Each structure stands twice: as structure tokens, then as C-alpha cells.
Amino acid sequence: MVHGEAWTLKELFVYPNEYIYWSIQIVMYPFMTGLVAGAFVLSSLYHVFGIRQLKDMARFSLVFSFALLFVAPMPLMFHLQQPLRGLYVFMTPHFTSAIAAFGIVFSTYGAIVASELWFVYRKHFAETALPLKQKSGKSLIEWIKYLVFCALTLGVYDISEESLKRDEKAVKILAAAGIPVACFLHGYAGFIFGSVKANALWMTPLMPVIFIMSAIVSGIALCMLTYIAAVKLRRLFGSLKNVPQENEGQEVTMIRMTSKYLLLFLIFAITLELLDLIFRGYTAVKSWDVLRSVIYGKDFVNIFILQYTLGNLVPLILFLMPRLTMRRAAIGILLVLFGVFMMRWNVVIGGQAFSLTFAGYMHYHLPLVPHDYETFKEGLGGALLIGLMPFLLFFILTRIFPVFGEEEG
């Protein structure tokens, strides 16, 4: 079986070699990198612009961004026909290709996030390691904890007032440097698509900007969602179990504050996407006939109902209505995340819904039940696996980087 044949259905005149080669994993890839970039921008709002109300959210989203960072390249690896050769992109990058920049941008960004995390949590590492150092007769778990945190301090135990001041300054610089890099990381994911001149739907210089805006939207949304879930869980089982319900005010304020930024970027994203659509219709170049039939015909439900109405308009109304509650915010956030996912879907799959002949169509059937390795990794199973991965990693990371500060007091 030829790659792509299992999930492609051709209609009318399509070249013989055309299939939907970029499937669900390539939808997941920009979705995931978008979440990384968005989460980081959210954390920087506090560190760089000093938006005090977001203090709690800042550490939370920084750790989440770090967890997402490891997941971002996974869909790419999953999709490669030769996954074992994936490292060649780092080893022999061919710099005329947009994908080749991945290694450099990705590692630069990773280094920035990792060092920012270190400066933010340095005090915590030292405070955890020092008492364990003095303690005699450590248990095995304490030994492991001691070794891990000792290593994480990188040998720096100075937590004087003065050195912590310097840390803050370093965090601020790193967070500021991280914003353009995070935007670049995702903007270039948009460039990967926007620069394909053979694809009539993808090719637009607006693509990187649209991708950045929707990235920030999705990143903020995911951080808010995880924050709400964490708060609720802690109320049910964790440390806040005995705190009376009235004290929820602080968290609601946090969510209301963050949702304002979500709205701002959501409006930017929608504006740009509509501008792109209007421009295409108005200029009506050679490809417009087939694009129109896809946008207003075959993909109408995906684009206008699921993406614009359910994913953009409904949450917009939900957030704009006064007295936002946690529950309403959670519903809005879920819809926003769904909307951004549908946007990625409509770009990646929608871009392959028509043939290069402009006289035929291809339909994508997502493999739900896998019957071999390929239909698993490029099917529902592979997508769910990638989708759950950041939460798992986030849970592991919070064992080392506590996100609900014990020192906030």
C-alpha cells in the first residue's frame, strides 16, 4: 500500500501520485508548538511587563511550556517515514529549508526556557537540598531527592537577598529574550506552510502571523484550563481541601484577568484570518475557483461552523458576558482550544483537500481503528497519545518544580 492511500479518497481529476501525505500528526505539530509559544508568552506577561495579578499563573505556565516543549517535536518524528533519521535535521541541516531551522530555533528556545526555570526555582532547589544535606541517616527516597536537587542547584547555594535580586533580573532578561524566540518558533511553523508556493491555500505571507496569534490564544487557553483543573482538584483532594469556598475569589480574579489577554489575542487572530479570506476572494486568482469550492462547499462545516462559530464566536460571547465564573471560563476555554485545533486542521488537511490540477478533490478519512502501525501513528490513537503527553510530562515536572508556590504567603 502506498503511503497516504489508506486515508485518501480521490474525486474527479487528481494526479496519480497525489495523496494526503500530511495527516493528523502534522495537524498536531503546529497545535503543540503553538501551545508552547503561547504558554511562554503568558508567563512573560508577569516577568517582563510586571502584570502582578498573573504571578501565580506565570510560574505555572512556564513549567507547562517546558513540558510542552518536549512534546512539540514528537508529532514530527511520528510522521517521518524514516523516524530513525530524524536526527539528520540537526546534524546536516539544509538551510534553504524552513524545517532545517527547527534544530536551531528549538534548542535556542529550549535553552532559554530551561535557564529561566533554573533562575526561578534556584531558591527552591537550594532550600530543598540544604536540609537534606545536614540530615543524617537519609532514607533511599531522601537520598534520591537529595542527589536530584543537589544536581539541579548546579553547585550554587547562595540564596542571600542580594543574589535573589540578581536572579530576578536574569529572569526578566530571559523572559524578554524568550518572547521573540517563542514567536519565532511558532512563526516559522507558519512559514513552513506559508512558503509552499505549490499549495494555493497555504501560500500567504500572513500565515506566520496568523499562526503566532492563534498560538498565543491556544497557549493561554491551555494554561487557564490546566490552572482551573488544578485548583479544582486541590480543592477536592489536595492542600486546599479545608479552605472555605468563599476564598475562591483570588483564583477567579486570576482567570478573569487572563481571559482579557486571551480575548485580545483571539480578536487579532480572527481579524487576520478573515482578512486572508476576504483578500483571496477579492483578488480571485487562478486557484480561487477550487479554493472557493473547498472553503464554502466541502469544508464549510469545518471552517464556518466548527472553527469560526463554535471555536471563536461562542467563546467570545461567553468571555464578554459580565461576571465570568470558573465554569463558564472552562467551557469557553475548551471551545477556544477546539477552535484553534480546527484552524490547524483546516489549514493542514484543507490545504490538501484539492488537487494540484485545481480540477479534483481529496477527502481525508482519519483512521479511527488502527490495523497496522502506520494507521495507528497517523490515526486517532497517535493523535490522542501526543495530546495526552504534555499533561503527563507536566505532572512529572511539577514534582520538581512546584507551581503552586509554598512561599507565596
Next chain:
Amino acid sequence: MITRREFFRFTIKGMAGLAVPLAALELVKPGTLFANRTGAAGVRWIFLVDTYRCVGCGLCVKACKQENEIPYEANVTRTWVERYVLTKDGRLFADTPKGARDGFITDKIELGPGKYQEIKKEEIEKAFFVPKLCNQCENPPCVQVCPVGATYQAPDGVVLVDRTWCIGCGYCIMACPYGVRFFHPVHRVAEKCNFCYHRITKGMRPACVEACPFGARQIGNIRNPADPVAKIIAAERVGVLKDEYGTKPQVYYLGLSKEVK
């Protein structure tokens, strides 16, 4: 201690001084150097398709599949033949069943798997066949987008794929406006027509050219003024496919019609 004024003065002088000798340097690509050497300079492979001569027998597709070991039953092919039918009321139909590997065995037009459209003979205004293959572009987008440099242009113009280095990301397949690339079902790397590079570099003709009973396919060297194909391209009215993409395709067509996709 250097003053600011002195610093700027030195900088400007230094830059001006450096600009002159640096202008004499030129960055050269190894490929350009190689192509300019005597011997290698003389070859730039091109292809000529005479659509008036094509009858859609599909022998070229068959020959190509066998020569280049593309699994016979796989629904991918390095070269294919398209059929275009224009009716008197202005409707356009086009198809290429199995890439025309078995020729066009029915008058019905394929509209998708298992769906056919019957067109009465008296309704037809014009109909013709168009063979397709890799255009070995002068400005190949597939080479530009390969993240690891596994696909590259040889000094004689042919675009090749290194099967040991391709990571199988599919970016080149997406970048080609002609749809000539696909994943090889066995090797699981990008695959494309290379004018039968293993043959043309040994003085033989490509398998499809050999197989065509009507001379609809010809290969030539545009750097050789005495080459019969180069002469036709210079003297006749030839067209190329999708030149709006700026790829500078090097497969030339005689009798290209505006309906061709």
C-alpha cells in the same frame, strides 16, 4: 584610551578599506565550478514531449515502472499520461486511470475510484493525451525545501534523491507543483523521475523514450547546439507546464493546450 570620534573614524576607514578587496571575492558553489569545467560544462538534460504523437498507449508508463522498480500494482508512478476531452458544450474532462499504465482501455472518463462518465463521440470537440514526468526544474522547489539536503540537483540539471539520507518528511512532495513526487512503497523515501539517470549517464536513452513507438518522447542536451531536440526547442513553438511558479521547468511540450493542468 580611544575617543568615540576616533573609534568612528577608524571604523569607517577600516570598512572602506576592506570593501575594495572584498568586492573582488566571489562566493562560488561547488556545483557551478564543476559545471564550468570542460567536459561537464557540455551537458544540461532536457526533455521534449510531442503531444501530437501521443496516442495514450501507456507503454512508457509500463517501461518506466519496470526499469525503475516501482511496484507494478502500486498506485504511484514516476511518469504518467493524461487524457483531456473537451465537449462541444464547453465541458472539460480529464483522467489518468492508474497513471495510464495499461493505456486508456475504455472511452469512459474516470471521475474517481469506480466512477465513470460516458461521453458520446459526436459530443467531443477535441481530445488529446499529455505525458507527464519530472520537469527537472532549473529552480527546483523540492530541492529548496529538503531539510537535510537529501535531494539535490546534479550539475547536468537532473534532480536526484539520496535514498540513504531522505528522512521521509514529505516536504518535497508538498513543494512540487507538478505532483511528480511520492513515497516509494518499498524504500519509504521520496521518489521521482530522474530521466533514468543510470541510463542517460551511460549514453543510453530513458526507458520511456525507448518504449514510445511514436517518438512522442525525446531527450536532449540543450548545451549542444547540434542536438536535434535542442534545435526543435530553439526553432519551434514550445510550451512548458505551470511556469507561473517560477520553477523554470525543463520538459518542453509541442502542441500544449490551455486546458492542460
